[in-house]
Amino acid sequence: MENGEKKPVVSLSGISKSFDGHVVVPGIDLTVYEGEFLTLLGPSGCGKTTILRMIAGFERPDDGDIFIGGVRVNNVPPNRRDVNMVFQNYALFPHMTVFSNVAFGLAMKRKPRSEIEKEVNHALAQVKLSEFASRKPRQLSGGQQQRVALARALVNKPKVLLFDEPLNALDYRLRKEMQRELRHLQQTLRSTFVFVTHDQEEALSMSDRVAVMREGRIEQLGTPRQVYEEPRNLFVASFIGETNVLSGTVLDILDEKRVLAKVETGQCALNVKRAFAKGDRIRILLRPEDLRVETLTRAPEQEGRLRGTVVEKNYKGATLDSVILLENGTRLLASEFFDEVDEDFDYQIGEKVSVGWVSSWEVVLGDEA
């Protein structure tokens, strides 16, 4: 494992949690390593926030142990845990100035006044809010409040910073900007971030590792690239980005890494990562940008391509997205880039095409996944 030599900061072992008899987290293990940006990604209600709240100490696990910095903290109240959280709606104290908000944590540690002043000013400078120190939170914009919340957490230099969907309330552009800033800050400070979100784009662009969650379980834990390019199952594949799911049957085993299969309406050789037997039903995952579409008039039919009809097309600026209806009724989404080879290709609605893909970019899963 690439994180093998790194130091674990937070470890969850066999953690489970129910509310009113409803199991939210059925028992998970998770290790967060020093200096990494780990994102818990999943649809709402998948238990990601509950996990974060258990690390912070607001919820107690029914079972299992939580370690922070190697110490079991199950019975340690939130105020004695060396972690800080950035809340979803920031939870800035409305009756305090920005300065007092940021100073709160240090004041609770009974640090001397001069030191508090120095640290708070430093933290406010880090988030570019120095001139707003004497304002009240309600006098700030959403983005500025977000920065105060961030400064209030990082000024304490916790072992781990926890983020509970903190960018949800921001508009698209501000959100993108904050994503870049957060990532930049995390890399400069070399601090450990655990970030909760349901936004897959956010997760992919910021994280070192992403844990894709469903119903309290971690479906896949890996780098953004791994979860995008090698999704372990259909849920991960369809939750992260657009995916075409084709069904097929193994016809023959070509060698260890290749099988011949019937895929929808055609036959093709597929690259596989695990062993399949003749007759196995399989699913083939293809990202829209992996598909290559040719008009039948321009390129005569080739082996291993699927025939279909263009039924929809959307010009997206950098790409042309088209929906292709295969002869058996399966719909595929293709997203092709305009490049130097083919600057201005276009399709007519109703045009007959054949669809192929870049060999070995397909992900083949068993039918059960």
Place this chain on the structure above:
Amino acid sequence: METRPKNRFRTFVIGAFSAWLLIFVLAPNLMIAAVSLATRSEERFAGLPLSLESYVRLFDPIYLSVFLRSLGMALLITALCLVAGYPFAYIIARSPARLRNALLLLTIVPFWTNSLIRTYAVALILRTRGLLNYLLVDFLGVLDKPLDLLYTGTAVVAGSVYVLLPFMVLPLYAVIERLDPAYTEAGRDLGAGRLDVFFRIVVPLTMPGILAGCLLVFLPALGLFYIPDVLGGAKDLFIGNFIKNQFLDARDWPFGAAGSVVLTALMAVLLLTYYLVMKRLGEKVL
């Protein structure tokens, strides 16, 4: 359009309410103010010539001490209501939804009984051969002889706190219930213990409710007259008793009216202060 009948209804409601205030609030107060400037008259209660004599008489040290005693009593009652009402309101606000409504109902139900009757009920509990002494002496055997509770200052304070407590609990409940738990969690997350969270976060954020509750208890506490009569045995004189006595027993209407005007003016000043403080806190006034 739907707006015409709605507007007519609105005009009617506002009109009726204004008329009510005019006839039953403004007019009596003006009459009181007018009477306070009159002189005592044997056959017509109040008459000419106009004079400020009643106000001058109020500055007698005897009446000043009545005033100060009432003020002290009202402050004590308010403080006790706050100390008892805050945890009460907090527990209700943080209970599960179903229990919360039941507890709120229990807080409000006593309102449905006339408070004079409830005061007599308290007297029944507190008197020498009352429920409390029966419990302590005969039933539990904690004491050898019954406590002398009725007709003491303690009884007056206890009865007043009992009658006025809901006025403290309800506004407090309203602010505590609206308090986002994320604030207390953020406080805990930043290293604050429970006491720090309470005094640095919860109290400042619920200050509007604290002020409103204190005002709602303090103002009626200042004017109480039947509780000192029934539970205190009319031993100590408070502003409320003084005013009542002047009107009903001494038949000196101008003097009683002057006391009433001074009390009303004091309350107005308090309300104005409350309004200004709330405006500074940036809160909507009740």
